[in-house]
Amino acid sequence: MEITRIEARDAALRLLNHLTTGIAFAAIGAVGVLAAVSAATIPGSSPAASTTGSSNTTSTASSDTSASSSDSTSSSSSLQGSSGVSAASGGSGVAVSGASH
């Protein structure tokens, strides 16, 4: 049976809607997945960073980090270094939060 042009057009339009919806859901899911992956590979500061004091400390550390990471070419080592730095400041943060506990 010959499919008329109108029916073919309708089928294609349905396909367009399905693809759009599918990609939208996939994109939302991907944000979640990639956010989790990014959290796993380069985690942020500890929960103690909620206090303003420690957040200032941590933010300074991060901006130092970012400055170095944008400058240096061997950024993997500086990233390693930065996590080391934030761990250190996180350590001090822990001490502070320990107090707030």
Add this chain to the structure above:
Amino acid sequence: MTRLLGAPDVATPLPRAGHGLIDQIEKAGLLGRGGAAFPSATKWRAVAERSRGDAVVVVNGAEGEPQSHKDRLLMISRPHLVLDGAFLASRVLRARRVVLYVGERHDAARQAMLRALGQRTEPERATVTLAAAPARYVAGAETAAVHLITEGIATPTNVPPYPFERGVGGAPTLVQNVETLAHIANVARGIYDGTTLLTLAGGVARRGVVEVPIGTTVGGAVSASGGLRERPRAVLVGGYFGAWVEPEVAWRMPLDHRTRLGCGVIGIHPASRCPVCDVAAIMRFLAAESSAQCGPCFFGLQALAGACTRISEGGDHPTDMQRLQRWTVEVRGRGACRHPDGAVMFLSSALQVFAAEFANHGSHHNMSQIA
């Protein structure tokens, strides 16, 4: 009765005309004679409202319809009358420019217009330029004329914007058929008598242009052309942009605003000719004349012409007949200009009037059985 043809053509001073002329045109019920039959007063008003002294008047004598000769004949025999209409438009619409758009191969018409122009006053002559219309079917369309004059290429363009809002050089432009302008000149002088020019082709005694009162029947027009030369099978009213009609219906059909008079071509198709073959040939022509700017027009008309040709070459083609029915619906309204619509309406009317011939077109040998 004031006629366009057969009357002396002299350069007389233009009658005084202001905005009142547009009302007179409206009262006369004048419709465009280029093929679209658009109310002329409405078009004039649209340009007048937008003109800031920069309007352009395009005198459209391109006559792209192959069988039509009235515009050429009018320009040859009454060039001053046509110019009168053009300069009246120029005055009323406050135009800065008048462009004569004449077919590039229509030498006699062009020379007659230029000769008459040479006899006009200097201020009138100063505003006029000449543009040559390429010898293609769609080159006579409004937007194609505007595009040729502005850009040098006669392709029809998408509307909106219409020429009356943005035409030659972006200015409000009146594109008017030469016959319409001639009638308007008579309206301005108070001597308009409601006649119209027709080109009779095919099986009439005297093929060519006749002038008849509006409302004359096709039968009356045929009589004015000396009557029939042979038995007719059908009548094509309006040329390739028109529709086929059965002879009995046609004889009584009045040629006025109710019929698709188009450019005024009346084709009397003799019974001795094969209508399927002729329709196929015309469809091939119309397909070849597409400006190839829109897929549905170019490929649609090509497909329709192909199916018609296969049927005309004989043999059994049930799928082609189905395709013709289906594609005529799909092609309509899908182009930027009216070319595909006209071709489709031409074909639809042919499929109706010549239904028997299309169904039974085995080969030419079979034609004698149907006739």
Add this chain to the structure above:
Amino acid sequence: MTNSLLWYATRGAGAVTEILLTCVVVLGILSTLRVQTARWPRFLTTGLHRNLALMTLVFLALHIVTAVVDPFTNLGWAAAFIPFASSYRTFWLGLGAISFELLLAIVATSLARGWLGHRAWRLIHWLTYAAWPVAIVHGVGTGTDTWSAWMLAITACCIAAVGVSLVWRLTTSSRDPLAAPRLDFRSAVDRREVR
């Protein structure tokens, strides 16, 4: 914890925006190639291109909002719109703002194409070839995850996709079946003195 969550979200949204934008660019290039099959007509390519372009803006908004709201970065809303206005990662973030504004202009003019006319629309649409690379460079320059394997892979795929599409586009003659007859008709009615 909220800080980190916003940070992860902005990174995730940034990556997804980069992927979506790449799809939009590739679909745009494919539509100029006029590819089509029986089940995939041309309007499907352009329709998907349009839908994904709007989707990109949505995820870009998410990426921007999570970044600005994050107290970590001290970004004001101005930083999203005024290039190089932030003190935080000034240059690379500035590129992001530039890409954002280019995309806004492209989408806005596409939506208003009826009023603007075809020529203006076409001119601004060419800016896509600036918006996409600037977005990629922004990601590479300011992205925390740039050199993580997963992000490297994503960026590499995006660049490859656009690269391949461009090469295909540049090496294929126009598959527009109307191109030849349109040219024929034009030359038949061309009356210009100088061509």
